[in-house]
Amino acid sequence: xxxxxxxxxxxxxxxxxxxxxxxxxxxxxxxxxxxxxxxxxxxxxxxxxxxxxxxxxxxxxxxxxxxxxxxxxxxxxxxxxxxxxxxxxxxxxxxxxxxxxxxxxxxxxxxxxxxxxxxxxxx
Numbered sequence: 001x002x003x004x005x006x007x008x009x010x011x012x013x014x015x016x017x018x019x020x021x022x023x024x025x026x027x028x029x030x031x032x033x034x035x036x037x038x039x040x041x042x043x044x045x046x047x048x049x050x051x052x053x054x055x056x057x058x059x060x061x062x063x064x065x066x067x068x069x070x071x072x073x074x075x076x077x078x079x080x081x082x083x084x085x086x087x088x089x090x091x092x093x094x095x096x097x098x099x100x101x102x103x104x105x106x107x108x109x110x111x112x113x114x115x116x117x118x119x120x121x122x123x
Contacts, residue, residue, distance in 0.1 A: 068103025
């Protein structure tokens, strides 16, 4: 004779499972919102035109890369704060420009290439 044993993982009603699923979704949303808030505070301290750079200390190549990456965020934030720009005025010149444009073209162009490849695979 066979003995029937209950699987402890599958015990519970559908209503309990739905409540657990909703709880997980809510926690995931809260974590996402918290991460976005922390990220926005971290990025806010590095905007071009925030007074960090001056005549003695100018923005260089790596600052140009960073400012290129956050340019869309800087543009939106610039609507609310007139001192923030997408491009640092106090820079070293050609090297800053190179970093800025490499980040703009590489970052946004790279996203476009990924999207084209993924669309091509699904067709």
